[in-house]
Amino acid sequence: MTLSPDEIIYFTVGPFNVSATLVFTWVVMLVLVVASWLVTRNMRASAPFTRGQHVLEALVAFLLKEIQDVTQHDARPYLPFVGTLFLFIVTSNVLGIIPGFHQPAGSLMTTAALAVAVFFAVPAFGIRRVGLGRYLRSYVEPSPLMLPFTIIGEVSRTLSLAIRLFGNVMSGSVIVVVLLSITPLLFPVVMQAFGLLIGVLQGYIFAILAIVYIASATTIDSARLEAEPKSTSSQKEAPHE
Amino acid sequence: MSELVLIGIVSVFTAGITVAIGSISNALGQGRALAQALQSIAQQPDESNSITRTLFVGLAMIESTAIYCFVIALILIFANPFWSAVSGG
Numbered sequence: 001m002t003l004s005p006d007e008i009i010y011f012t013v014g015p016f017n018v019s020a021t022l023v024f025t026w027v028v029m030l031v032l033v034v035a036s037w038l039v040t041r042n043m044r045a046s047a048p049f050t051r052g053q054h055v056l057e058a059l060v061a062f063l064l065k066e067i068q069d070v071t072q073h074d075a076r077p078y079l080p081f082v083g084t085l086f087l088f089i090v091t092s093n094v095l096g097i098i099p100g101f102h103q104p105a106g107s108l109m110t111t112a113a114l115a116v117a118v119f120f121a122v123p124a125f126g127i128r129r130v131g132l133g134r135y136l137r138s139y140v141e142p143s144p145l146m147l148p149f150t151i152i153g154e155v156s157r158t159l160s161l162a163i164r165l166f167g168n169v170m171s172g173s174v175i176v177v178v179l180l181s182i183t184p185l186l187f188p189v190v191m192q193a194f195g196l197l198i199g200v201l202q203g204y205i206f207a208i209l210a211i212v213y214i215a216s217a218t219t220i221d222s223a224r225l226e227a228e229p230k231s232t233s234s235q236k237e238a239p240h241e
Numbered sequence: 242m243s244e245l246v247l248i249g250i251v252s253v254f255t256a257g258i259t260v261a262i263g264s265i266s267n268a269l270g271q272g273r274a275l276a277q278a279l280q281s282i283a284q285q286p287d288e289s290n291s292i293t294r295t296l297f298v299g300l301a302m303i304e305s306t307a308i309y310c311f312v313i314a315l316i317l318i319f320a321n322p323f324w325s326a327v328s329g330g
Binding site for chain 1: 290291294297298301302304305308309311312315
């Protein structure tokens with residue numbers, strides 16, 4: 001029984017092993033790119049839409065609304081990053097229903113890479129929105145005593161992002177393998193259907209958590225940024241009243 | 242009883258206990274969260290969208306503790322470092 005697609009190595013290029021994880025990540029990328037290209041090749045702005053355009057537009061509208069609800073400001077800067085995470089994870093998990101397909105998210109390498117991307121995206125979005133000084137000040141905000149805890153929190157939530165996705169996807173495939181050896185007739189199919197649900201849900205959760213982390217770096221500070229001038233102006237106006 | 246057998250026994254037993262305790266406590270916590278969320282949706286159906294989203298995020302956070310237990314159990318069974326150290330492999 002192979003636990004992880006990392007152990008299946010197709011060929012070696014120099015010091016790098018081209019494992020099943022890498023190959024099937026390329027497959028997912030290819031599926032996404034080709035599907036998007038086919039759909040957007042003849043896009044229309046007016047009534048008779050193609051079916052693919054309906055699907056993609058509904059997906060983008062859904063993502064925009066979810067991001068908008070969490071961040072409470074313009075969702076467009078975050079859509080490319082968060083939408084890519086969502087689409088990649090959901091596609092790779094759903095394609096796992098195809099026999100012979102090894103889900104890339106069943107390898108800790110893939111999920112760790114995604115989580116590290118989130119780890120670096122959070123300060124990047126935060127600094128772009130509130131500026132470097134204000135972002136760094138949020139680490140020592142109530143008191144400098146909080147600095148180590150904030151840093152530990154950032155690292156541990158990255159770790160938990162990676163392990164959560166890995167554990168869910170990998171446990172799904174392990175359960176199917178175990179059931180195949182116990183009751184091969186019906187139950188593996190049921191668990192695979194359940195795995196589809198879990199896969200889509202985990203993609204959603206990964207994307208939502210990424211937005212929540214980004215929002216925590218951008219909105220709290222901008223709320224104070226908007227609150228500060230008001231409080232100073234109200235203090236100035238108070239003597240006149 | 243050789244060292245390898247002892248390590249094997251302890252590892253398998255601990256892996257089972259880890260998953261059992263991890264899933265029991267996790268199920269209690271998630272059940273509480275779900276019950277509370279359902280009650281909130283029944284009281285305020287208009288807010289069901291944001292309640293559901295927050296519920297999913299919260300459940301994912303709680304669930305990660307069970308996933309940690311599961312990963313540790315798998316490490317104990319399939320990639321036991323003590324086993325490899327003693328057996329030299």
